[in-house]
Amino acid sequence: MTSGARNRPLKLLFVQTQAEMAGAQEISRILGEGLAALNHGGEAVFEVEHLFLYRKTAAFDAMPGAFFVSRERPSGPLALAGFIWRLFRMMRERKPDVVLTFQHFGNIVAAPAARLAGVPRVIANHVSAPATISPAVRLIDRLIGRIGAYDVITANSRQTWNDYQDYPATYARRLVLVPHGFADRSSNLDKKTARSAFSLPEDAPVIGSVARLHPLKRLEHALQIMPSLPECYLAIAGQGPDAERLKSIATELGIAERVHFTGEMEPERVGDFVAALDLFVFPSVAETFGLAAVEAAQAGVPVVANDIPVLREVLEVDGRPCAALVDTSDIAAFSATVAELLADRDRGAELSALGRMLSKKHSREAMIDTYRGLIEGEGAPAQAGKTSFAGAASTNA
Structure with a gap:
């Protein structure tokens, strides 16, 4: 055709x-x-x-x-x-x-x-x-x-x-x-200007995430690490059915003043939002790809993501992980990983450099x-038992 x-x-x-x-x-x-x-x-x-x-x-x-x-x-x-x-x-x-x-x-x-x-x-x-x-x-x-x-x-x-x-x-x-x-989410804004655009504090550490607010995104885990990071702020971009529950959790934890919910965001603004962050967190337990984490990593922001198979697959370059992977349901381990990466600029720069290479992989x-x-009818499987890997390195029989 x-x-x-x-x-x-x-x-x-x-x-x-x-x-x-x-x-x-x-x-x-x-x-x-x-x-x-x-x-x-x-x-x-x-x-x-x-x-x-x-x-x-x-x-x-x-x-x-x-x-x-x-x-x-x-x-x-x-x-x-x-x-x-x-x-x-x-x-x-x-x-x-x-x-x-x-x-x-x-x-x-x-x-x-x-x-x-x-x-x-x-x-x-x-x-x-x-x-x-x-x-x-x-x-x-x-x-x-x-x-x-x-x-x-x-x-x-x-x-x-x-x-x-x-x-x-x-x-x-x-x-x-x-x-x-995916689209390149690199921003032309510097961090100070990006933070001003989203009413985020200029000098404090800011971590954040972009996600549909759904229980399977496990954003409550990002909230639960905040009491152990008293100087840190959390920014969450997105909308969804879990919004009110997440806001209630923030209030119960006594961190509501350090949590910013920006609401749904146009694709063109996502790069500016990510540019405002010191670290991107992605505690989701159910993904087929994890687009938001990949976009953030490629934009040069260090990523801490849940250690699940699909995120291991997409957040690696030449066999090297370009994100810090951790069981984010283990709140102590999640919190420690975030704190360590915020403090270790060399490690953050290494992940940033690897992340920018994702545009070639994806x-x-x-x-x-x-x-x-x-x-146009090209490349589709033609025989029972054959599965095509279009755009991939091999074809699996």
């Missing part, structure tokens, strides 16, 4: 579950932006639109080419039926050549709708950690993947790819490893090129 054969750009429709600033949405945004910028002989190769199943925040209200199936998450049988009908109708009206679905609900809801609407190619993307997916959703995904609702299924890390290796061959043969690329251009091939 090539745009040249059709004498017009291929129409791509990206489908996300909810509209909010989070890692999966950021990946689809920069991927769509990169694909839309491609041209051949001065003509656009792809025409890109983004469809969100429902609106959670105002994050994408002004984004060109962004649409919502529903302004709210549907609840109840009648609302769900109306929602599915609108999704089907919107796909029929837009007539995309390729639909790319993201997250578990995006995959299991939008892929069947795309097939019913006559979309010739569907690429599903696994960007939800297994801990966030219910058994019922996993069962539906497994079933529709086996019967061909997806032409290709991408995984964004080897750890995520490994999570699907016990699936039937008719599902597994569609899997392709496409490591995430290349945005390589991700865009790989997706272009998958969209």
Whole structure:
């Protein structure tokens, strides 16, 4: 499937579950932006639109080419039926050549709708950690993947790819490893100016995190180390269902005056926020990639992250970790690691230098090129029992 054969750009429709600033949405945004910028002989190769199943925040209200199936998450049988009908109708009206679905609900809801609407190619993307997916959703995904609702299924890390290796061959043969690329979050602001922009203290040590405020991000562990770091401030950027609980914990611990919740943040401001930090902390227990930690490390800010397999994978360069990895549920060990790294400037500089090399390992251009091939029908697995490692070093049989 090539745009040249059709004498017009291929129409791509990206489908996300909810509209909010989070890692999966950021990946689809920069991927769509990169694909839309491609041209051949001065003509656009792809025409890109983004469809969100429902609106959670105002994050994408002004984004060109962004649409919502529903302004709210549907609840109840009648609302769900109306929602599915609108999704089907919107796909029929837009007539995309390729639909790319993201997250578990995006995959299991939008892929069947795309097939019913006559979309010739569907690429599903696994960007939800297994801990966030219910058994019922996993069962539906497994079933529709086996019967061909997806032409290709991408995984964004080897750890995520490994999570699907016990699936039937008719599902597994569609899997392709496409490591995430990301936007450079380096800022032009110096630390003093960046701190002023976010009302952070100029002279005190400041640690921080960027995350969706969800229980699986375990941001309470970042709060719990603060009593043992009395001179330190904590800044948390993001929104989500765990916000009020986290604020209550800060109050209970007596640290509320040293904790700053900035709320949801536009991608363009994330780099400035990270520039204000002495250290980035990432205690999450459920990731498929850990985009925020990778972005912070590449921006040159030392990172302390939870020691889980996927973060070990993505936060290393040439076999060397570019973050301090620790069991962040061990509050004493977490606190000690943060204190040591704040005090050890040489170690911080070493991690910073390694982190800046992540842009080569997780290349945005390589991700865009790989997706272009998958969209145009190149590089997808063709035999049962074969799994492709697109953009990776090897192919696994």
